[in-house]
Every structure is written in C-alpha cells, then in structure tokens.
Amino acid sequence: MGDHHHGPAQGISRWLFTTNHKDIGTMYLWFSFAMFLLGGFFAMVIRAELFQPGMQLVEPGFFNQMTTLHGLVMVFGAIMPSFVGLANWLIPMMIGAPDMALPRMNNWSFWILPPAFLMLASTLFMEGGAPAFGWTFYAPLSTTYAAPSVTFFIFAIHILGVSSIMGSINIIATVMNMRAPGMTYMKMPLFVWTWLITAFLLVAVMPVLAGAVTMMLMDIHFGTSFFSAAGGGDPVLFQHIFWFFGHPEVYIIILPAFGVVSQIIPAFSRKPLFGYASMVYATASIAFLSFIVWAHHMYTVGMPIAGELFFMYATMLIAVPTGVKVFNWISTMWRGALSFETPMLFCIGFLILFTLGGFTGLMLSIAPADFQYHDTYFVVAHFHYVMVAGAVFSMTAAVYYWLPKWCGRMYNEAMGKTHFWISFIGFNITFFPQHFVGLAGMPRRIPDYALQFADFNMMSSIGAFIYGASQLLFLYNVVATIVAGKPVSDEKVWDGAEGLEWTVPTPAPYHTFEEPPLVPKPAGTI
Amino acid sequence: MSSFRLSRVPAIDTALKLVAAAVAMFAFVFVVMVPLYNVLCDALGINGKTSSQAYTAIPAAVDESREVTVQFVAINNDGMPWSFAPTTRVMRVHPGAANGVVFAAENPTDQNMVAQAIPSISPSRAAAYFHKTECFCFDQQVLAARDGAEMPLQFIVDQALPRDIHTITLSYTLFDVTDTVTDGLAAR
Numbered sequence: 121m122g123d124h125h126h127g128p129a130q131g132i133s134r135w136l137f138t139t140n141h142k143d144i145g146t147m148y149l150w151f152s153f154a155m156f157l158l159g160g161f162f163a164m165v166i167r168a169e170l171f172q173p174g175m176q177l178v179e180p181g182f183f184n185q186m187t188t189l190h191g192l193v194m195v196f197g198a199i200m201p202s203f204v205g206l207a208n209w210l211i212p213m214m215i216g217a218p219d220m221a222l223p224r225m226n227n228w229s230f231w232i233l234p235p236a237f238l239m240l241a242s243t244l245f246m247e248g249g250a251p252a253f254g255w256t257f258y259a260p261l262s263t264t265y266a267a268p269s270v271t272f273f274i275f276a277i278h279i280l281g282v283s284s285i286m287g288s289i290n291i292i293a294t295v296m297n298m299r300a301p302g303m304t305y306m307k308m309p310l311f312v313w314t315w316l317i318t319a320f321l322l323v324a325v326m327p328v329l330a331g332a333v334t335m336m337l338m339d340i341h342f343g344t345s346f347f348s349a350a351g352g353g354d355p356v357l358f359q360h361i362f363w364f365f366g367h368p369e370v371y372i373i374i375l376p377a378f379g380v381v382s383q384i385i386p387a388f389s390r391k392p393l394f395g396y397a398s399m400v401y402a403t404a405s406i407a408f409l410s411f412i413v414w415a416h417h418m419y420t421v422g423m424p425i426a427g428e429l430f431f432m433y434a435t436m437l438i439a440v441p442t443g444v445k446v447f448n449w450i451s452t453m454w455r456g457a458l459s460f461e462t463p464m465l466f467c468i469g470f471l472i473l474f475t476l477g478g479f480t481g482l483m484l485s486i487a488p489a490d491f492q493y494h495d496t497y498f499v500v501a502h503f504h505y506v507m508v509a510g511a512v513f514s515m516t517a518a519v520y521y522w523l524p525k526w527c528g529r530m531y532n533e534a535m536g537k538t539h540f541w542i543s544f545i546g547f548n549i550t551f552f553p554q555h556f557v558g559l560a561g562m563p564r565r566i567p568d569y570a571l572q573f574a575d576f577n578m579m580s581s582i583g584a585f586i587y588g589a590s591q592l593l594f595l596y597n598v599v600a601t602i603v604a605g606k607p608v609s610d611e612k613v614w615d616g617a618e619g620l621e622w623t624v625p626t627p628a629p630y631h632t633f634e635e636p637p638l639v640p641k642p643a644g645t646i
Numbered sequence: 647m648s649s650f651r652l653s654r655v656p657a658i659d660t661a662l663k664l665v666a667a668a669v670a671m672f673a674f675v676f677v678v679m680v681p682l683y684n685v686l687c688d689a690l691g692i693n694g695k696t697s698s699q700a701y702t703a704i705p706a707a708v709d710e711s712r713e714v715t716v717q718f719v720a721i722n723n724d725g726m727p728w729s730f731a732p733t734t735r736v737m738r739v740h741p742g743a744a745n746g747v748v749f750a751a752e753n754p755t756d757q758n759m760v761a762q763a764i765p766s767i768s769p770s771r772a773a774a775y776f777h778k779t780e781c782f783c784f785d786q787q788v789l790a791a792r793d794g795a796e797m798p799l800q801f802i803v804d805q806a807l808p809r810d811i812h813t814i815t816l817s818y819t820l821f822d823v824t825d826t827v828t829d830g831l832a833a834r
Contacts, residue, residue, distance in 0.1 A: 221657035264724075285668050293660040327668045331675030343826055346680065349764045349819065351826065352698075357683050361675060422770055424692055 127630055136231070139223030140630065141208045142526075144230050148205025149519070151233060153595070155197030156512075158241070160588050162190035167550075167584040169567055170577050183567035184252035185244065191255025195373070196280050197237050199511045203376040204229075204287045206518055207315045209526065211291060213621035213628065214309045216300025216637045221293035229286035236279035243269035254565055256366070259347035259358035263339045270340065274333045281326045288319035288326075295319075300620070302639035306400070309619050310393065313400050314379030317407045321368045321375075324411075328365040332358065356421050363414035371410045374474075374506060375403060377514035378445060381467050383619070384521050385449050388464035389456030390616040395448040402441035402448075409438045419490045428487040435485035439478065446475055461614075462536030466517035469544050470510060477505025480555065495565075498558025504551045516543070516594065523598065524613040528627025529605030535597045542590035549583025690774075696765045696816075698784060701777035701802070708742040709805045716803070719817040720749060726822045728753050728761060728789070733796075741805045744779065749818070751787065752794035760827045761787045763797075763818040772814045775804035786823060 128134045128143065135147060165186045169177050178186070208226065212219055220226045243250040248267030251257065262270060295316045299308070308316075335346040335358075345351020347358045378399075386393045393399065415423060415431040423431075449471055458464070480502040484490055493499060516539075524530050553576035558564075562573045569577060612622045620639070624632045652662040687695060716739055718732035729752045739745045753759050763783040767773040778784075782797035789795060803814070 222661055225661075289661050289664040289668075292664060293657040296660050297656045323664050323668050324671055327671035328675050328679075331672055331679075335675075335680075349821070351762075351823070352764075354683070354687070354695075357680065360683060361679060364679070422692075424690065424771070427692075 137227070139219070139227050141212050141220045141223070141226065142628065142630065144220075144226050145205045145207075145209030146526075147230055148201050148208060151230070152198050152200075152202035152205060155193050155201070155237060157591070157595075159190050159193035159198050160591060162186045162193065163584060164588055166190060167581040170569070171581040172578065173569055173571055173574050175568060178567070180567045181249060181252055184254075184565065185250040187565050188251045188254055188257075189240070189244070192240065192251075193237070194507070195255060195369075196277075197233075199373050199507065199515070200284060201233060202515050203315075203318075203373075203511075204284075206311075206376065206380070206515070206522075207287075207291055210522065210621060211294055211312055211315060212298070213624065213632055214312050214619055215295065215298065215303050216620050216633050216639065217294060217298035218631065218634050220290050221298055222290050225286050226290050229283045229290065232279050233283050236276045236283070239272050239279075240276040243267075243272050246272070256362060257333075257336075258362070259336060259339070259355050263336050263347055266340070271337070274337050277333045278330055281330045284322050284326050288322035291315055291319040292323070300633070300636040300639055306397065307639065309379075310382035310396070310399055310403075311376070311379035314375040314382070314403050317403050318372050318375045321372050321407055321410065325365045325368040325372075328361060329369075332361045332365065335361070356418075359418045359421060360415070363417045364411075366417065367414040368407075368410040370503075370506070371406055373511050375406070377470070377511045378403065380514045380518045380521075381449060381470055384463050384467045384517055385452050385471075386618065387521070387614050387616040388459050388461060388467075389453045390458075391452055391456045392618070393448070394451035394454075395444070398444055399448055402444040405441040406438060409434060409441070413438065416485055416487075416490075419487050420494050432485055432487045436482065439482055442478055446471065446478075457616075461520075462531070462533060462540055463517040463521035465537060465540040465544075466513050466520065469540065470513040470517065473505055473509030473513070473544075473547070477502055477510060480505065493558065495563055496558040497554040497562045497564055500564050501551045501554035501558055504554075508551070509547060513543075519598065521614070522621075523601060524605075524608050525621065525626055525628055527602050527605070528607055528609065529601050530608045530613075531597050531601040531605060535593065539590055539593045539597060542593065543587060546583050546585075546587030546590055550580050550587055551583070553577075553579045553583075692770060696767055696773050696776055696778060700781070700784060701779050706742050706805060708740050710740055712809070713738045713740060714803055714807065714811070715813040716745075716801075717813065717815045718747060718749075719815060721817060721819045723819050723821045726761070726820050727755050728759070728820060730818075730820045739803055741803045741807050744800060744802050746798065746800050749782065749797045749799065750794065751789065751797055751820070753789035753791060756791045757824070758788070758790045759822065759824045761789070762821050762823045763787070764821060766817045766819070768815045768817070769811065772807065772811050775807040775811075776814060776816065777802045777804060783818065786827065 128140065129137070135143065138144060165178065166183065169183055208220065211217075246267070246269040248269060251262070251266065251270055251273045253261035253266060257273075295308070295312060335344070338344040339346055339348055339353075345353040347353050347355050349355065382393055382399060413431055413435045415427060416435045419428060419431075460468075480498070484493055484499065484502060520531060520536055557569075557573045557576045560573070562569050609626055611624065611626055613626060620633075620637055621628075623637065651659050653659040686692070688697075716737045718735055718737075720730045720732055722728065722730055729750075731750055733748045733750055737745060737747065751761070765781075765783050767776055778799065778801045780798060780800040782799065787795065787797065
C-alpha cells in the first residue's frame with residue numbers, strides 16, 4: 121500500500137514488467153498496428169499480383185502463403201489484439217476500477233503474443249515455405265499436404281489462443297468484481313457490455329480452435345486419423361469443428377466494434393444512446409445465435425436438406441438483433457445535434473458499409489443461392505465489408521476518439537478527415553468491384569483469373585494501394601499527435617462525451633480511480 | 647454467481663471458474679464433438695459412408711418390379727501405386743437380391759504394402775439402404791511385392807430404397823497405410 125503514487129518505471133523494464141492496464145493497453149494497440157501494417161503488406165503483394173491477369177510477380181505457392189498469412193495476421197494479430205488493447209485501456213476507466221482484476225496475468229497475456237507472431241512470420245523463411253492452406257486451414261490441405269512449417273503454425277495458434285483466453289478471463293473477472301459502487305450491470309457503458317459478452321464467447325470457442333489444431337498436430341505427428349479418411353476419419357469433421365469456433369469468432373471481432381460505435385455516435389449526436397437495454401439484449405442474442413449457425417460456411421459439403429434449412433433460417437434470424445442495433449444507432453442520430461469530427465465520420469462510414477456487408481451476408485445465408493457465391497470473390501467482398509469497414513473502421517474511430525484522453529494532445533482534425541475520406545473511397549474502390557467479379561464466377565485464393573475480370577481487378581488493386589497508403593497517414597497523424605499535438609486539458613475532450621473515463625484528468629494519469637468514484641447518472645439511459 | 651467458491655478472493659474465484667470452463671470446452675471437442683459427429687453420420691448416413699460391419703441379411707422378398715443401376719468407381723489416393731479397378735463397372739440389380747462383384751488389385755512395387763479402401767456412396771442418402779454382407783473394405787489388404795489379389799464385395803440393395811433413386815454410385819478410394827501399420831500406431 122505504500123507505493124500508491126509512484127509513476128511508471130523507467131526504460132525497457134517499464135514495458136516488460138508492467139502490470140498497469142494503460143501500459144498494457146498501449147502495447148496491445150501498438151502491437152496490433154504493427155501487425156495491421158504487416159498483414160496489409162501481404163495484402164499489397166496479393167493485389168499487386170492480381171493487378172493484371174496471368175502470372176506477374178510471385179509464384180502461385182507464394183501467393184497462397186500470402187493469402188494465408190494475410191488472413192491469420194489480420195484476424196489474430198491485428199483486429200483481436202487491438203480490441204483487447206482498447207478493453208485494457210478503457211474498461212477499468214469506464215467502470216471506475218483502479219486496474220484490471222489480474223494485472224500480472226494481463227502482462228503475460230500480452231507478452232506471449234509477439235513471440236507467437238514472430239514464430240508465425242518466421243515460417244516464411246523455412247524450407248517448404250509458410251502455411252499456404254488459407255486462414256481456415258482446412259484438412260487435409262493443412263495436414264497431409266502441408267509444408268513442414270505447419271507445426272510452427274499450430275504452436276503459434278496455441279499460444280495466441282492461450283493469450284486470448286487469459287485476456288478474456290481478465291476482462292470478465294474485472295467487470296464482474298471491480299465495478300464502482302452503484303455501477304450496476306444495466307448502467308455499464310455499452311462498450312463494457314459488448315466486451316463482457318465477447319469475452320464469454322472467447323472462453324467458449326478459443327479452446328475449440330485449440331482442439332482443432334491439436335487434432336491436426338496428432339494427425340501429422342502421432343498417427344491418429346481425426347481428419348484422414350484412410351484411418352476412418354473425415355475431413356468434413358474438420359470444417360465442422362473449425363466453424364464451430366469460426367462463426368462465434370466473427371462476432372468476437374465485431375461485437376467490440378458495436379460497443380465502440382455505441383459510445384461514439386451518442387457523443388457526436390449529443391443525445392443518449394437510443395434503446396440501451398435493447399442493445400444489450402441484441403448483443404446477447406447475437407452471441408447466442410452465433411453458436412448454432414456455423415454450417416452456413418459449408419453449405420456445399422453435402423448436408424441433408426433439413427440441415428441446410430435449419431442453418432439457413434438460424435442465420436437469417438441474426439439479421440433481427442443486428443437490425444435492432446443498426447436502427448438504434450440511426451435513431452440515436454435522428455434529430456441529434458450532429459457534428460462530424462473524424463471519429464464520427466468513421467462511425468457513419470461503419471454504419472453504411474457494415475450494413476452493406478450485412479446485406480451481402482444475408483444473401484450468402486440463402487442456401488440455394490450460396491452454391492453460386494461459395495468460394496468466390498463475392499465472399500471476399502462480403503467479409504471485408506464487415507471486417508474492414510466494420511471492425512477496422514470502428515477501431516480507427518476509437519483511436520481518434522480516445523487518443524486526446526490518453527495522451528492529452530489533440531490530433532490534426534484536417535488530416536484525420538483526409539484519412540477518413542481516402543480510406544472510405546479507397547476501401548470502396550477495392551472491395552465494391554469484387555462483388556461483381558464474384559457473382560460472375562471469379563474464385564477466391566487463385567493467383568490468376570480469366571480475362572473478362574481484368575478491369576475490375578485492376579480497379580480493386582488501385583483501390584487497395586490507396587487504402588493501404590492512407591493508413592500511413594493515420595500512423596503519421598497519431599505519432600505527430602503524441603509527439604507534438606496541440607495540448608488539451610479539458611476532462612471532457614468532446615463536449616458530448618459521457619462516461620466515467622471523461623471524469624478523470626486529461627491526459628489520463630498513470631493511476632486512476634484508486635478511490636472508487638461516485639457513479640453519476642446511469643450511462644446510456646434517458 | 648453461485649455461492650460455490652474456488653477462492654476467497656472474488657476475482658480469482660471468477661478466473662478459476664473460467665479456466666475450468668475453458669478446459670471443459672477443450673475436452674468438449676474431443677469427447678463430445680468428434681464422437682457425436684461420427685454417431686450422427688452413422689445414424690443419418692450423411693457423409694456417404696457405409697457401415698463398417700458386415701450386414702447380417704434378413705431374408706426378404708426380392709423386389710422384381712424395379713431395377714437399380716449400381717456403378718462402381720475405384721480411385722487411388724495420392725501417391726498410391728497399386729492398380730485397383732472393379733472387374734464389373736455397372737450392374738443392374740433388383741432391390742432385395744444378393745449380388746457380388748470383384749475388385750482386382752495389384753501391388754507393382756518391390757515392397758510389401760498394406761492398403762485400406764474407404765467407401766463412399768452417392769447420393770449419400772442411399773448409403774443407409776446399401777447393405778454389404780461381405781466387403782474387402784472391412785479389413786486392411788496386405789499385398790506382397792508384385793503380388794495381386796481379387797477382392798470380393800457382396801451386397802444387397804434394400805427394398806425400402808426410395809423410389810426416386812435409380813442409380814447408386816459406390817466409390818472406393820484406396821489409401822496406402824503401410825507406414826501407419828508398420829509403426830504399430832493406431833489404425834482401424
């Protein structure tokens with residue numbers, strides 16, 4: 121108790137041994153941004169190869185390694201850790217807790233991540249190359265036909281799974297035990313709610329992913345036959361296990377994004393969030409439904425018609441709670457005193473583009489139609505609309521929104537808006553044409569394509585280069601803000617912002633809420 | 647949460663319960679998902695697999711009123727050097743009647759090898775109506791270097807086969823399991 125008011129330690133040991141939720145949050149955010157650039161670089165290689173038909177730059181095998189690593193790095197290295205970083209920074213400050221419940225475990229859950237991704241990236245330089253079976257690593261591509269580096273891939277997945285589970289346990293333990301007096305569950309900011317539900321999803325399905333890669337490991341090295349037909353196994357079993365993890369996983373990615381948007385839109389509409397309780401219930405319903413829809417990723421494996429119908433209707437049902445959310449955000453903006461700072465622009469971009477991605481998802485959920493869309497660029501367009509314009513846009517909005525609180529300096533608004541417009545336009549040039557080539561039959565994950573797809577692919581590639589370059593502007597803006605941004609000292613950096621995190625001084629001190637705060641009025645209620 | 651506590655510190659109590667939940671989910675994959683998948687596929691015949699045990703025929707009337715075409719396909723798995731083919735490629739059979747067909751296999755290599763044939767039926771819903779009274783796929787096939795064998799298959803198409811199914815395709819994929827067997831590791 122004697123060291124109540126010490127500041128951070130000096131030098132590298134501050135970061136290695138820190139148990140401070142803000143330090144750990146910062147490290148998560150920088151690490152995920154580094155992974156975002158790495159995964160983005162892989163995407164640039166893919167788009168450069170697809171700039172023109174025919175084999176241009178890279179070998180087909182290397183192209184496959186690029187698509188695989190792009191997916192793995194973006195999902196597990198960029199998006200998931202970025203939201204964990206945000207949770208670390210914000211959840212204690214939002215519920216009035218001094219830190220996370222288990223600070224030492226928090227340090228571990230971050231520090232095992234960089235070695236895992238270093239190992240995954242190092243497979244690029246191994247004999248036989250990196251994993252080349254797609255981020256979904258379907259057996260037997262990932263078992264019988266995989267390069268020897270697959271074992272390192274499996275170990276990397278195990279480590280990052282452990283990291284995610286530890287991070288989630290910490291979040292649940294914090295939210296359940298460390299809320300300030302008066303901060304009841306139904307007063308928690310929506311970001312905390314969506315993360316609480318996400319954390320439960322992670323605890324439930326990351327072990328399933330670990331089980332899947334463990335079975336792969338045993339099939340490859342220990343003579344079992346979980347996925348090998350020769351020994352009585354079944355490759356389709358792999359797909360069931362993978363997507364039993366994989367579908368909840370897409371909500372693990374998007375639910376915290378919903379939380380972010382639910383914080384930012386009210387702030388710039390200067391109105392409380394419309395339908396707080398229905399937002400909470402919608403989030404919980406989406407989480408529940410995510411467990412019973414996995415086979416819509418595999419309509420073409422030859423399921424009985426009853427199965428196809430069940431998974432089709434269950435999937436369509438998800439549109440209902442998701443629709444509740446979208447309408448609530450629009451209703452929050454309705455007749456609000458809107459202003460369009462960069463975080464709000466990214467949230468509105470999110471709202472429009474995520475809804476578009478949701479609609480293509482609804483199209484894909486229709487089992488008989490899916491046979492045409494399956495494994496085409498239509499699917500690629502769909503999930504980039506929800507992953508990039510959904511998760512990444514909202515994450516970008518979050519950084520712009522809370523950065524002044526974190527570092528006490530304001531970012532360059534003009535540069536932020538420029539970043540938004542270049543991103544928004546670049547993103548749509550990249551992915552909108554992919555709907556068309558997908559419907560016309562261009563398969564995904566192939567380094568070459570038929571000549572009639574040449575124009576749209578060139579457009580896609582140009583858009584991707586624009587979108588990729590705009591992220592460097594983002595990096596510059598953030599660094600320039602931290603180093604030399606205009607100082608801000610108002611506790612409420614944004615006049616419409618609500619919540620406990622805006623009651624602490626700006627920049628947020630190293631330790632906050634060592635004494636629990638008085639919870640003012642219920643967050644989000646009218 | 648419930649009054650059951652794993653630790654007096656509330657946060658550690660929550661964390662330990664969640665660790666238990668994660669371990670349980672990991673076990674769930676192995677002890678529930680895999681067996682359940684196999685049971686469901688067996689019961690519903692949804693992955694086109696036929697039973698791996700011999701059908702003990704219950705004598706029943708032969709349905710002379712209709713004929714079903716049965717096609718046989720033999721495929722070698724990647725890297726499997728044997729020659730492997732049915733001696734008859736197409737048969738027309740009456741539901742209820744016992745039929746026989748022979749597959750010929752030859753090991754052209756200089757090594758003794760062990761193979762396992764894996765059946766698959768298309769359309770998969772016919773799998774439940776395709777009964778094998780004897781099949782080489784029930785056992786592993788051992789062939790000495792440069793040896794050959796005729797491998798028998800006896801089957802009955804069930805009288806209850808849905809009337810809209812006119813053609814059944816039975817495919818065998820032959821897998822080289824020599825390494826697994828000689829390593830003495832699990833192979834069924």
